Amino acid sequence: MNDFSTMPWTMTPSDVESMWNDAVRKFANWPKAMQIAKQVRVGVTPSETVHRIEKLRLLHYTTDDARRYQTPLLVVFALVNRPYILDLREGKSVVSHFIRGGFDSYNVDWGVPSDGDRFLGMNDYIERYLDEVVDHVRERTSSDKINILGYCMGGSMSAMYTALHPEKVRNLIMLAAPVDWSNRENLLAKWTDARVFDVDKLIEVYGNAPAEMLQGSFMLLKPVSSLIEKWFTLHDNLDDEKFLEDFFAMETWLNDNIPVAGEMFRQFVKYCMQENRLIQGKLRIGGREVNLKNITCPILNLTAANDHLVPCGQSLPFNDAVGSTDRKAVTFPAGHIGMAVGSKANRDLWPVACDWLAQRSEPLSDSGVNQVQTNGKS
Amino acid sequence: MNGFSNSASSGSTPDPFTSFWVDMMSRMSGATPTQSAPLREDVMRQMRQAMFDVWGKQAEEFMRSDVFLDAMKRSMDSSLAIKQQFNDFMTRALHESQAPARKDIDSIILLLRSLEERMQKRLNDLSARMETLSTALSPKASSPQPSAPPRTKGGSR
Numbered sequence: 001m002n003d004f005s006t007m008p009w010t011m012t013p014s015d016v017e018s019m020w021n022d023a024v025r026k027f028a029n030w031p032k033a034m035q036i037a038k039q040v041r042v043g044v045t046p047s048e049t050v051h052r053i054e055k056l057r058l059l060h061y062t063t064d065d066a067r068r069y070q071t072p073l074l075v076v077f078a079l080v081n082r083p084y085i086l087d088l089r090e091g092k093s094v095v096s097h098f099i100r101g102g103f104d105s106y107n108v109d110w111g112v113p114s115d116g117d118r119f120l121g122m123n124d125y126i127e128r129y130l131d132e133v134v135d136h137v138r139e140r141t142s143s144d145k146i147n148i149l150g151y152c153m154g155g156s157m158s159a160m161y162t163a164l165h166p167e168k169v170r171n172l173i174m175l176a177a178p179v180d181w182s183n184r185e186n187l188l189a190k191w192t193d194a195r196v197f198d199v200d201k202l203i204e205v206y207g208n209a210p211a212e213m214l215q216g217s218f219m220l221l222k223p224v225s226s227l228i229e230k231w232f233t234l235h236d237n238l239d240d241e242k243f244l245e246d247f248f249a250m251e252t253w254l255n256d257n258i259p260v261a262g263e264m265f266r267q268f269v270k271y272c273m274q275e276n277r278l279i280q281g282k283l284r285i286g287g288r289e290v291n292l293k294n295i296t297c298p299i300l301n302l303t304a305a306n307d308h309l310v311p312c313g314q315s316l317p318f319n320d321a322v323g324s325t326d327r328k329a330v331t332f333p334a335g336h337i338g339m340a341v342g343s344k345a346n347r348d349l350w351p352v353a354c355d356w357l358a359q360r361s362e363p364l365s366d367s368g369v370n371q372v373q374t375n376g377k378s
Numbered sequence: 379m380n381g382f383s384n385s386a387s388s389g390s391t392p393d394p395f396t397s398f399w400v401d402m403m404s405r406m407s408g409a410t411p412t413q414s415a416p417l418r419e420d421v422m423r424q425m426r427q428a429m430f431d432v433w434g435k436q437a438e439e440f441m442r443s444d445v446f447l448d449a450m451k452r453s454m455d456s457s458l459a460i461k462q463q464f465n466d467f468m469t470r471a472l473h474e475s476q477a478p479a480r481k482d483i484d485s486i487i488l489l490l491r492s493l494e495e496r497m498q499k500r501l502n503d504l505s506a507r508m509e510t511l512s513t514a515l516s517p518k519a520s521s522p523q524p525s526a527p528p529r530t531k532g533g534s535r
Contacts, residue, residue, distance in 0.1 A: 196451045
């Protein structure tokens with residue numbers, strides 16, 4: 001006969017008492033957890049808006065850290081969700097690595113598109129907004145070229161921009177950025193297949209890509225993890241203040257969804273995700289062909305080994321498609337968001353990326369220090 | 379082929395629920411205590427994680443299946459059709475009450491964008507001609523470069 005007392009689900013009175021005490025202790029922590037949720041702060045590095053184009057804001061990170069490089073860094077995030085994911089919290093901030101490393105750092109906040117922005121397309125976002133932002137940063141820092149760090153869709157857009165304006169980019173860092181959609185094995189590729197997803201009709205009817213639809217889709221990519229498992233994890237860690245702060249900061253970002261301008265969404269899904277034009281050199285923006293071979297600057301391509309949104313197979317072909325000779329690919333054991341906010345990535349990956357950029361950026365001369373300070377206060 | 383395929387499964391292939399159940403139970407039974415936590419709690423957590431892993435795996439397999447993709451397409455087509463009908467109704471209702479509908483505002487936006495593009499193109503042409511003229515008129519064609527980096531526009535605004 002089996003000894004059922006060894007089965008984990010067979011409770012002894014002391015187990016029941018222990019579980020009851022644990023449950024009471026965690027339940028008593030709920031008010032504190034709610035307090036933390038209310039006080040959560042995201043986007044921790046101080047910044048100022050130095051330029052605006054319609055809804056777009058160019059953020060400049062203000063810091064006491066000494067600048068060591070003339071070449072500034074521009075961070076370009078995706079049009080989905082908000083850009084503060086790259087500066088979420090202390091110890092989980094990508095931009096803080098570069099600021100501490102001596103880079104004058106900027107971040108593009110694309111703003112929240114309204115119904116009137118439904119006709120904004122790739123030409124507007126890349127040739128108009130991004131080009132004006134890059135020119136502004138160049139002028140402000142008296143640099144001929146700038147460094148660009150593009151994350152996710154922002155990385156794809158940065159690659160397109162660099163292909164169109166190679167003379168303005170000194171180094172390009174791609175972070176979990178898709179460029180080749182020929183591999184259609186991941187779930188998102190299945191869902192966005194032209195036979196299943198009529199993006200033209202969606203945009204015709206809704207105008208912009210609705211935020212709720214985007215959020216729901218991303219959540220459904222990992223339904224058990226997003227809808228069930230994380231709440232158990234929260235319950236397990238209700239007495240861990242540090243965990244709660246990180247958890248609610250992340251939740252704030254995950255639920256801070258914005259719509260994507262309709263024409264941009266349509267063009268990106270149709271031309272890139274469905275027809276895979278970018279890697280084939282068939283994409284045209286503003287009448288100009290986007291040829292990745294035009295990119296000759298040093299490339300650092302960072303991919304996440306466990307990325308469920310952008311698998312490595314969609315990012316790594318970039319290094320073979322560009323005309324650069326100085327190119328490096330790093331596949332890090334993290335997920336799509338973990339690359340930006342994971343403790344391991346912040347400890348092991350970003351210092352290396354910062355060193356890589358430092359070796360390829362122009363050091364700041366003494367006269368340059370004065371110039372940057374003067375321009376910075378203008 | 380996965381268990382959620384439309385085609386009929388052969389007699390030797392277990393149905394989706396059986397394969398899910400067997401996979402979950404076998405993973406859960408693999409839970410073993412470690413030194414890091416109290417025995418019972420640790421084993422329970424491992425079993426819970428194993429259960430979630432199998433749920434996640436099955437959910438993904440289902441969402442990749444033709445059944446799910448067909449259902450997704452049908453539901454999206456239906457909801458877009460309803461929304462389209464609602465848009466059409468609103469357009470008619472607003473027009474009947476002499477008010478502009480979204481369609482009309484969209485037309486104005488497109489008109490303004492077109493005007494902006496044409497003006498931008500014209501201005502670019504004019505500035506190029508001015509530059510050519512001033513280069514031709516100036517005796518010092520190779521004058522010193524400006525200190526700030528030049529702005530070069532790649533596309534039309």
